[in-house]
Amino acid sequence: MAEINKATLTEADIISKYLLPAIKAAGWDDLTQIRQEVKLRDGKVVVRGQMAARKKVKSADIVLYHKMGLPLAVIEAKANKHEIGKGMQQGLDYARMLDVPFVFASNGDGFIFHDKTNGQQLETEVSLVDFPTPDQLWDKFCSWKGYTSAQLPMISQDYYSDGSDKSPRYYQLQAINKTIEAISAGEDRVLLVMATGTGKTYTAFQIIWRLWKAKAKKRILFLADRNILVDQTKQNDFQPFGSAMTKVTGRTVDPAFEIHLALYQALTGPEEAQKAFKQVSPDFFDLIIIDECHRGSAAEDSAWREILEYFSSATQIGLTATPKETETVSSTDYFGDPVYTYSLKEGIEDGFLAPYKVVRVDIDVDLQGWRPTKGQLDKQGNEIVDRIYNQKDFDRTLVIDERTQLVAETITNYLKKTDPMAKTIVFCNDIDHADRMRRALVNLNPEQMAKDERYVMKITGDDDLGKAQLDNFINPKRAYPVIATTSELMSTGVDAKTCKLVVLDQNIQSMTKFKQIIGRGTRIDDKYGKLWFTILDFKKATELFADPRFDGDPVRVIVTKPEAINDPDDGLSDIIDGADPLPADEGGDGSEPGAAGNTGEGEGTYTTGSAGGSQGGPFDPTGDPQSEVRKFFVNGVPVSIIAERVQYYDADGKLVTESFKDYTRKTLLKECATLDDFTRRWQAAERKQAIMDELAQAGVLWEVLSAEVGQELDPFDLICHVVYDQPPLTRRERADNVKKRNYFTKYNETAQQVLTNLLDKYADQGVTEIETKDALKVAPFTELGRPLELAKKGFGGPQQFEQAITELEQEIYREQQRA
Structure with missing residues (x-):
């Protein structure tokens, strides 16, 4: 051999x-x-x-x-x-x-x-x-x-597999293994930080499964603060637990089950009789998973902490996309530093999360401000306080009807230009704002509303009809609702995989809230064509992308002395937006700042949770608890867009404003520093489609580039023109140059007819059309004979025909016109 x-x-x-x-x-x-x-x-x-x-x-x-x-x-x-x-x-x-x-x-x-x-x-x-x-x-x-023999049973326990191809992604494996490793080493407080949309619940399931199967943990509690989160978890990721699992209902903890899923509001309440968790002994649970642990569980006086401290002997794992680090609350103080972090930036770079395009819209009154005339009354006959109102005031203390209309028109126009059925969430300042925005969008979309009146819906904590449509909104199989106007309800815990447009018309200063809102769009759904999303920003909220904290480690800020808030513009938004609100429908009891009833979702009155006995009452930043922050309603104000710019997520994880020509130039010059480099690479490729595919994979999208250049050029000429500043030749000019060189005279008559027709086909449709295997199966070639017959008669056989195509392409690109 x-x-x-x-x-x-x-x-x-x-x-x-x-x-x-x-x-x-x-x-x-x-x-x-x-x-x-x-x-x-x-x-x-x-x-x-x-x-x-x-x-x-x-x-x-x-x-x-x-x-x-x-x-x-x-x-x-x-x-x-x-x-x-x-x-x-x-x-x-x-x-x-x-x-x-x-x-x-x-x-x-x-x-x-x-x-x-x-x-x-x-x-x-x-x-x-x-x-x-x-x-x-x-x-x-x-x-x-440094594993000990006592750790190995936990470390070596298999994860769950149903025999399908589904297995944890690499970062989920790291999160699972590092958590098991920490627990096996005796750590009883563990924090996992994973960006929204990266599968925290699936990761939690695999952690529980391995610890449960290894008999290291026998009774487990999964705690969440939204019904939808508990139900989704039970029906989806946790399904393999089967009959060992129950959802805590009716304020009863059933010891017959091993895996307990609970809405924390079902386990506790302000009255002692409501504290269902005390039905069982403090050592009943030996593992507790706290979902979205940034939402209050870290606060020392929160209802979460009461449960966690009661079961203090249990191992407790906190899951969050945004660890909370504020003047008064810290996730890391309670859970310690994260054992593993997987960020939004990493998720986008790996292709597991959707990148975003930002359309920033600047409105004249937002930037220049608006001041009432002396003694001017609003629509309700109230005299408007005389001062300059700016972007932070609109839809919070002052409503300008024309501004609402302009925002709604911009949203509608964007959807009409792109995809009118793209799932859209419009984040408003409060429920009143969400109501008015819904009405404006309804009136601007009569044709869509005629097809289905759920085209635009307000989905907020106070609206049962809207909340009833939440499942339909997040279900990719359901077309309606398409546009949801909301305030707080949809900012977290809403797994809207096909959401393609996130509209920000809300004042957002809290990094936690900003990350959560952006997370509504970051999921990818290949099946439904959701690979990216757009953020339409009317309130400069996307400036937070430039904040180092956006994708970095949270910074713990310790305030040793409370300072009085004297400036409404400096303080009010931080108090309202800094809270992580819990909607009324999910059991908020008002005990935390930003809890239900205290989210700013009222009709013209802003309140916070009590710091000194005035819970639920009007809040005034000047310190007078009886003073009400009134909302004024005006119309007849001319409002216009003065600037609009598009920004893209770039390779460094930053937003950049650049044309597609700039992007293409930057991408190509990394690969081919000179025109000669590119020409050699192009000519060396046996088929040009391979080079085009390779460049498309690098993000050079030919249709977009061609549209921006405004000429229908061959891909080779597009690159030469855009990247290397060469005057382009049209395909027809290239074809004519080949004919002038009498290149075909070395072939017989049949071959010359075939090649001449292929050259015309190139001039009309492009180089990829002459590379396809079916090139000879359409007119005018069918009039000359069958493909195999033409290959043999004209060139001596299929292999020789392929060689002739390669040579033809070399002739097409043989010389590049120089300036």
Whole structure:
């Protein structure tokens, strides 16, 4: 048998003929310990205009596991023509994502072994026959981690699998494993920070499952503050618990069940008789998971804390997208620093979360302010306090009808230009504002309302009809409602996967609230074409994206001496927006600032929770508890948009205002610094479609670029013109240049007819049309003969015809017109 020439083998051949046999020979089990082509990222979505493309991502060639769910090593392979360790840097990147210490790179001759456990991270060469055994790597791993024998039953417990392809993503695995590791080491307060839309509940389920199956935790409580969160959890992620699980209802904790899901309002209340959690002993639960723990659970006087402190002997895990760090409340003070953090920026870069486009709209009265004339009365006959009203005042202390109308018109026009059926959430300052915005949108969309009166709905805590439609709004299969106007109810806990437009007409100073609101749009749903979303910002709220705290670690600010608030513009918005409100329908009892009834969702009166006995009463920032902050209603004020700009999420996680031409230029120059570099790369490609696909994966969207340039150019000329400032040739000019060169004379008559027709096809439709396999199956080629017949008669056969196409393309792009 002839010896295999290793140099001619592909990467896949190297893996199958050399690497897998070496790994299996060392004792690794093919079914439970070896996985090939492990895709760790989904591919970042790049958005420009109304189009999006996913960047292409590579997969880890091989990942080795102690048991599924507990990765140990990454193996990165290359073809034999490469140096043995060429894949090492790529492997190290995958190892970082999987949090594993062992990386192997190979070209089939042996392995380069990077070992983080040896203290020096040395890289040594290992022969194919000396690949480490599973026990050798596991022992080194355990020593590196410092695991004790008592920890191993928890550490080694399998995660739940239903036999399908669904398994935890790499960051979920890290969150699960780091939490199990912390608990097995005796930690009893654990904080996980994961961006909205990254699967916190699924992660929590896998943590509970492993601890429960390992018999390390026997009675578990999952606590949430929204009915919808509890019900979604029970029906979806927690379903495998089956008959062992119950939802606490009727203020009764049933000891017959092991997994308890509860709305915390069902467990407690202001009266002692309402404290259902006291029906059981303090050691009844040995594990408590607190969902969205930033919403009050950290506050020392909150109802959450009463439950958590009663069951203080239980291990408690806090889940949040936005750890709360304010002058008075800190999640990290209670739970400690997060054992794992996965941010919005990481989620977007990995392609698991939707990027956003921001349309910032500046209205003249917002920027310039508005002042009433002396003695001017509002629509209700009240004299308007004489001062300059600005953006923070509108729809809070002053309502200008024309401004509401202009905002509604802008929303409507955007939807009409893009997708009138795109799920949209409009965040308003209060319920009154949400009512007026709904009415304005209804009146601007009579055709849509005629189809279904649920096209626009107000969904707020005070409106039973609106709340009843919340499930329909978040269900991708239900078309209606399309537009939801809201104040607080939909800012958190609403899993609206197909929400494509988030409108901000609300004053937002709280970073916690801003992150939660942005989280309404960050979910991706490939099935329904939701890859990105737009933020339509009327209140400069998106300036918070530039705040270092937006995607960084929360900063704990300790205030040692309370200061009086003297300036309404400085203080009121912080008090209203800084709270994390709990809607009335979900059991808010007013005991926390921003709780139900105290969210600013009233008719013209703003209140906060009591700090000194005036709970529920009017709040005035000057300190007079009896003074009411009145809302004035005016009309007849000319209002217009003075600026509108579009910003995109860029590679650095920042918002940038740039044209698509700028983006394309920046992207291409990273790959091809000069025109000659690009021309060589273009000409070297056997098929130009491959280059176009590659550039599209990098975010160069041809339709968008062509529209911005305003000319229908060949992709090659588009790039030469936009990136390298070359005057472009049209496709017709390129085709005519080929004909002038008498290039076809070397072919017979049949071939000349075929190539001339293909050249005309290129001039009319572009280069990809002559590369398709079906190019000869349409007129005028069908009049000359069948494709195979033409290939043989004109060129000598299919292979020679393919070669002729390659040469034709080289002729088309042979010379580039210079300035």
